[in-house]
Amino acid sequence: MLWLIVIIILLVVGAVVFYISTYNNMVKSRNWTDEAWSQIDVQLKRRNDLIPNLVSTVKGYAKHEQDTLEKVIKMRNQLVATPADNRQATMAVSNQLTDSLKSIFALSESYPDLKADAEFTKLMEELTNTENKIAYARQLFNSSATRYNNQIQTFPGNILAGAHNFQKTAYLETPVEEKSAPKVSFE
Amino acid sequence: MLFEQIQQNKRKTVFVMVGFFALVLVIGAALGYLFMRNLISGIVVAAVLAIIYMAIMIGNSTNVVMQMNHATEIHNAQQYPDLWHIVEDMALVARVPMPRVFIVADDSPNAFATGNDPEHAAVAVTTGIMARLNREELEGVIAHEVSHIRNYDIRLQTIALALSAVISMLVNIGSNMLWWGAGRSRDDDREEGAGNIIGLIVSILLLVLGPLAASIAQMALSRNREYLADAAGVELTRNPQGLINALLKITDSEPMQTADPSSAALYIADPFKGLSRSGAHLFDSHPPIEARVAKLKAM
Numbered sequence: 001m002l003w004l005i006v007i008i009i010l011l012v013v014g015a016v017v018f019y020i021s022t023y024n025n026m027v028k029s030r031n032w033t034d035e036a037w038s039q040i041d042v043q044l045k046r047r048n049d050l051i052p053n054l055v056s057t058v059k060g061y062a063k064h065e066q067d068t069l070e071k072v073i074k075m076r077n078q079l080v081a082t083p084a085d086n087r088q089a090t091m092a093v094s095n096q097l098t099d100s101l102k103s104i105f106a107l108s109e110s111y112p113d114l115k116a117d118a119e120f121t122k123l124m125e126e127l128t129n130t131e132n133k134i135a136y137a138r139q140l141f142n143s144s145a146t147r148y149n150n151q152i153q154t155f156p157g158n159i160l161a162g163a164h165n166f167q168k169t170a171y172l173e174t175p176v177e178e179k180s181a182p183k184v185s186f187e
Numbered sequence: 188m189l190f191e192q193i194q195q196n197k198r199k200t201v202f203v204m205v206g207f208f209a210l211v212l213v214i215g216a217a218l219g220y221l222f223m224r225n226l227i228s229g230i231v232v233a234a235v236l237a238i239i240y241m242a243i244m245i246g247n248s249t250n251v252v253m254q255m256n257h258a259t260e261i262h263n264a265q266q267y268p269d270l271w272h273i274v275e276d277m278a279l280v281a282r283v284p285m286p287r288v289f290i291v292a293d294d295s296p297n298a299f300a301t302g303n304d305p306e307h308a309a310v311a312v313t314t315g316i317m318a319r320l321n322r323e324e325l326e327g328v329i330a331h332e333v334s335h336i337r338n339y340d341i342r343l344q345t346i347a348l349a350l351s352a353v354i355s356m357l358v359n360i361g362s363n364m365l366w367w368g369a370g371r372s373r374d375d376d377r378e379e380g381a382g383n384i385i386g387l388i389v390s391i392l393l394l395v396l397g398p399l400a401a402s403i404a405q406m407a408l409s410r411n412r413e414y415l416a417d418a419a420g421v422e423l424t425r426n427p428q429g430l431i432n433a434l435l436k437i438t439d440s441e442p443m444q445t446a447d448p449s450s451a452a453l454y455i456a457d458p459f460k461g462l463s464r465s466g467a468h469l470f471d472s473h474p475p476i477e478a479r480v481a482k483l484k485a486m
Contacts, residue, residue, distance in 0.1 A: 039279060128322075129272040136280040139425065 022151075022160050029148035033169050036141035040134055040172075041084055044094055047130045051076045054104065054123050061114035062107055072100045088170060091138070095175045098131060138172050145169040199411050200343065207350050207404045211237050214354060214397045217390040218361045237353045244349035245342070249287065249309045252301040252348075255447040258289035258311045266290075270317060273326050274310060277333040280423050286310050286336060295443040296320065296436060299453040300332040301341050308336040313443070320433055327430030330420035331455055338419060340412045344453055347408055351401040351449075361394045409452035409472045417479055418486065427483045434483075438476045 055069050062069075075097040082090050105124065108115040115121075149168050152161035160166075212230050219229015244251070253260070264271035271288060278285045286302070289311035296316035302308030310332045312325075320328065335341055421427045437456045446458035452472040 125268045125272070129268075129275075132272070132276050133279060136276050140280050140282065 019160065022157055023164065026148070026151050026157065026161060026164075026166055029144065029151055030166065030169075032144040033141060033148050036137060036144045037087060039137040040091075040141060043130045043133045043137060044079065044090070047097075047127065047134070048076055048080055050123060050126055050130065051101075053119075054101075054127065057117065057119050057123060058104060058107065058114060061111050061117065061120075065107055068100070068103050068107065072097070072104060075100050087172065091172050094134065095173075098134075098175070101127060101131070138174070142171050145171055200408065203404055203408045203411075204343070204346070207347065207401070207408075208237070210397065210400055210404065211350055211353055211357070214357050214361075214393055217393040217397075218357060220386055221361065221390045221394075222364055233353070233357060236356070237350060240353050240356075241346055241349045244345055244352075245303050248345040248348075249302050249307060252345075252447075252450055252453070253289050253309065253311065256291055256299075256311065256450055257445045258291045260287060260289050260309075267317060269322060270312060270325065270329075273322070273329050274333075277326070277329045277423055281330075281333045281337045283308070283333065283337050286333070290314060291445060293443050293445045294318075295441050295458070297443055297446070297458050298328050298332055298455045299450070300335040301345065301450075301453055302336065303342050303345060304339065305336050308341055310336075315440070316437070319436055319440070323426060323429035324433035324436065326424050327420060327426065327433045328455055330423040331416045331430060332420075334416040334419035334423065335412070338412075338415065340416065343408065343412070347405045347452075348449065351398075351405050354397050354401040358394050358397055365391070365394075405452055406472050410474050413455075413473055414479065414482060417483060421483065421486055427486050431480050431483050434476050434480055 051072060055073060058065070058069060075093065079090070079093045079097055082093050084090060105127075108120065108124075151157050152166045152168065211233050215229040215231075215233020215236075216226045217229065219225050219227065219232070223229065261267060261271070267290070274288055275285060283305040286300070286305075287309040289309055291297075291311055291313045293313040294315040296313060296319050298310065298312040298316055300308060300310045310329065312328070316325065316328065417430060421430060424430070434456065438460075442460040443458040446454065448459075451458055454473075456476065457471065457473045
């Protein structure tokens with residue numbers, strides 16, 4: 001009789017410990033994804049701040065490229081207007097902005113003076129840096145989200161997740177171009 | 188496959204570390220036997236020395252190692268913006284704090300990481316690597332180094348460095364004492380008979396072979412960890428080709444001038460280009476580049 005009580009107590013204690021640790025792990029994983037998103041957000045804001053400088057620098061050298069510049073400005077303003085908590089929409093606009101920025105970088109090939117400009121070189125490095133950080137932060141976000149989703153969707157975590165309303169996090173799409181394998185070159 | 192590789196590496200590492208510490212104790216025992224006719228006191232002295240030395244090394248390893256390799260620290264993105272930004276990127280995606288960044292003025296392309304834990308870590312690159320590698324390749328190299336930091340390989344290497352230093356210290360003390368005829372007088376040996384002579388021979392053999400075994404253990408540790416850091420680095424960049432190209436460029440270059448020999452195992456590729464190679468791979472600090480490239484291509 002006594003050992004039966006002991007076993008029941010142990011089972012109850014075990015269940016409580018399991019419950020607490022599973023719950024805490026889920027909260028931690030969710031916080032990791034939020035933190036990864038804030039990393040992306042910081043870089044998006046930084047890029048928005050850099051773009052006016054870039055446009056004014058390029059304007060001086062490439063007067064006939066108004067269309068390209070206007071497109072970048074338009075995209076940038078659209079990104080600023082997109083609410084930051086709408087992650088999917090923000091990233092969709094951001095990907096378009098990345099593409100139009102690439103066309104500005106490509107411009108420098110046909111304007112040697114622009115390419116040689118110190119301010120432009122500095123901005124290029126800054127923007128390359130933010131673009132890379134956005135890509136890496138997105139990768140971090142997706143791996144954190146995978147971890148979190150696995151926790152809330154596998155048994156027995158899914159029961160607990162349902163009871164406490166843990167929602168699945170949507171992944172951030174990687175632009176199609178970046179998915180393709182890097183070119184192999186044998187020099 | 189990566190997961191299995193990590194598991195296998197962790198098991199091997201435990202073996203090597205246990206063997207390494209046992210070696211320190213055995214050499215201590217040999218010394219104790221030679222000079223005090225007492226195994227236990229030798230073991231105790233060796234263990235105490237090893238622990239004190241490890242504590243000092245762990246507390247101060249970054250500065251010691253950087254000084255040994257003539258590295259100078261940079262504090263912001265101004266001097267080498269691309270390098271600084273790449274280190275930031277890799278620390279971001281590996282979720283480790285930004286390590287300290289050092290530059291080694293050497294035309295040979297190479298890089299290494301050191302420290303105790305991710306909060307006290309540093310990466311160093313040569314000026315040669317920045318001149319020769321493009322951004323993608325440099326990312327591959329830095330990702331490899333940041334993986335060393337995240338996997339705590341840096342602490343393991345620091346401990347291994349300290350243990351081999353303790354072994355060479357013990358052996359130095361032992362051979363000096365033998366040379367000057369310290370320890371028990373020779374009369375004791377005669378009285379104690381043949382069993383003792385065998386003991387003496389074994390002890391002296393241990394003193395001779397100890398440092399050799401230590402460097403074999405240190406190199407084995409390093410070789411395993413290189414494969415793991417390659418794989419983990421690619422997991423960060425998602426671009427095996429960058430690291431492959433970097434490794435090929437690094438192999439295809441002259442040896443380093445400024446590298447410290449005892450830190451050779453820390454570098455991403457053997458800084459001395461295996462100049463002392465004797466055909467055997469037992470003393471190689473790094474796996475052959477071809478094997479690393481083959482593993483990366485299979486990913």
